[in-house]
Amino acid sequence: MPETYRKLVATRLSTDFREAAEIVEEEFPELKPHEVLIRNRYAAVNATDVNISGGRYQPGAKPPIDLGAEAAGVVVETGSAVKHLREGDAVLTSTLGGGYREYNVVRASNAIRVPEATPEALSIMVSGLTASIALDEVGEMSSGETVLVTAAAGGTGQYAVQLAKRAGNHVIGTCSSAEKVELLEDLGCDHPINYAEDDVADVLSERYPSGINLIYEGVGGSLFDVCVDALARYGRLLSIGYVSEYREGAERVTQERIYTSLLPKSASVRGFFLPHYAEHFTEHMNKLMRLQESGAIQVSIDDHVFEGIEQVADAVEYLHSGKSRGKVVVRFPE
Ligand SMILES: NC(=O)c1ccc[n+]([C@@H]2O[C@H](COP(=O)([O-])OP(=O)(O)OC[C@H]3O[C@@H](n4cnc5c(N)ncnc54)[C@H](OP(=O)(O)O)[C@@H]3O)[C@@H](O)[C@H]2O)c1
Helix, strand or coil: CCCEEEEEEECCCCCCHHHHEEEEEEECCCCCCCEEEEEEEEEECCCCHHHHHCCCCCCCCCCCEECCCEEEEEEEEECCCCCCCCCCCEEEEECCCCCCECEEEEEHHHCEECCCCCHHHHCHHHHHHHHHHHHHHHCCCCCCCEEEECCCCCCCHHHHHHHHHHCCCEEEEEECCHHHHHHHHHCCCCEEEECCCCCHHHHHHHHCCCCEEEEEECCCCHHHHHHHHHEEEEEEEEECCCHHHCCCCCCCCCCCCCHHHHHHHCCEEEECCHHHHHHHHHHHHHHHHHHHHCCCCCCCECCCCEECHHHHHHHHHHHHCCCCCCECEEECCC
């Protein structure tokens, strides 16, 4: 074991992740009886990393802020009271600040044992859970409806597409390139729309004149407006994020209040923030693990390899370039 390890910390607040982040070396803490020490193998990269570095994720957050969240790793030491985990066990963790670091200490009860510490297992923790819980518990997803997913070829979008399809819906997905259209077709998306070529509002009004029943929306900006307009009678729009406005801040818009769009259609916009739904984690985690293990759901991991703490900022910028396909991860060398 080395004497120190490295982690990434926002030493100043900025939604420019690279500007905020600094590599810090730290000594290993003394393990408490119920804790485990984990060597991280993969860290998940999320759109919201820039909100965390900008101090917007948790109101009142002040630097230094440990960066990253979910990780897949291997237990290297257990506290004296830990019974259900052993050295060498592969685990997933999801704690704020627990991702972009070479080692992590968590309460053993917060480490979920998995067969292997893979990027595919890791992507369930936030990307998969968000799609599954939002669609089922908040979106009241049923079958035989038309479901629209934005950023459909992204980390969480790919789950939403497949879960909506498995539930027996007609699924539309927006994305920005021919390669992403290909991925969406592989995932069973009925109608990928490449918005770099086609106008989403036009396509929706021409092909779906009765509107969209359920929308999983994480892009924000003008695409959010298009989605609100496209809602069917009784339609539900899940607002899970607004990645297009994370770095520069949300645009101030002046238009009629949203009830003029919603009320005539008895439609609704429902915000969703994963940490508020902790009571559903275990059930949906188990479901997603089963679906992935059986091959019923495929998880696509972006093929760009980002290695080590030094390349985390590259990975975050890559995700925000809009070019990534599937889940972006950072790998920590063994
Ligand atoms: N509420 C929650 O608890 C929760 C949890 C997880 C994720 N989310 C949200 O889900 C959304 C997706 O997150 P993710 O981590 O899975 O990311 P991601 O989808 O893997 O990557 C972001 C994708 O967004 C699309 N995008 C559209 N306009 C963009 C712009 N101006 N800048 C950057 N990207 C743009 C890009 O795909 P295309 O351009 O091809 O569409 C890009 O690939 C985010 O809004 C995130 O905050 C919310």
